[in-house]
Amino acid sequence: MLGKLRLILWGLVAVAVAALVFLLTRPAPELPAPTTTEMPLASIGGPFTLVGGDGQPFSSARLAGKPFAIFFGFTHCPDVCPTTLAEMKGVLDKLGPDDARRVQVLFVTIDPKRDTPALLANYVPAFHPSFLGLVGSPEATAKMAKDFKVFYQKVPGKTPGSYSMDHSAGSYVYDPQGRLRLFVRHGMPLEGLVADFKLLLGGQ
């Protein structure tokens, strides 16, 4: 009885040692995996032309060769949108000026009725001078939302002008080749995104 037990215990020790040897001798991975969520489907997004803060058309073709982060919100949003913009600014600060210059952050409004190019020009660059605010007609906005699979909905306020918007609160990150690579959920720690941007900038 005792002999059998001893055999089983030694068997377990052997398994444990084997596992340890396996773990310690595995070759280190060459590339760290992205820490934000990898997007296996490349079917989100698409070419677009919207209006920038200067009132001029902005075509997505200008993003070629640059990794970029794009997210959707509205300027009358007191908390989530400024917080996301501030977080993106924090990420760019951590990347350092050289890398930050090579990344484009885009804020697209889902409230074109109130968010004029002039308002976006005042609001978006206040977080970081390189950030771009973009607006389109209601139809162009709807097409953007459809292409980027973004939800947005008006929530009535006390007065006709004081409505809020419920909206998707994540950011999409594209690589320099314009392929969707990451989805960043609002509120996730920034260190992961900084590391992931470095990966994309390094051509991974």
Next chain:
Amino acid sequence: MKFAPLLIAVALTASCAPAAPDIAVGDAWARATAPGQSSGAVYATITNRGAADRLVEVASEAGTAMLHHSDNIDGIARMRMLPELAIPADGKVDLAPGNTHIMLTGLAAPLAIGAEFPLTLRFAKAGPRTVKVEVVAAGAR
């Protein structure tokens, strides 16, 4: 003599009555807003060293103030007004980005970096607390 136990019971019960709330509000801040931006958010830390209380009203001359909570459910950001906020006994409540905050709408003027403005939080038991809200650069915090 007959009433002694009753008197003792009453005395004991009275001594167990909760202390009053002891509420302080600090680190009140807001991000600067752009001209044309009609809403802002104020954040602060509420510390309570006493019995539980409720935040029932917020007011400021800077705009119409309301308590709001940011929800992020299934990736969708929604903001909902809160009629009041529970402040636990011997606890702390952080009004912070992404969470509960004081929304200011109909801003009388843009909130400018470096400016300060008063904001009053009224608690059901503790009464009003007025704080100085410090305005910081939009990307600062």
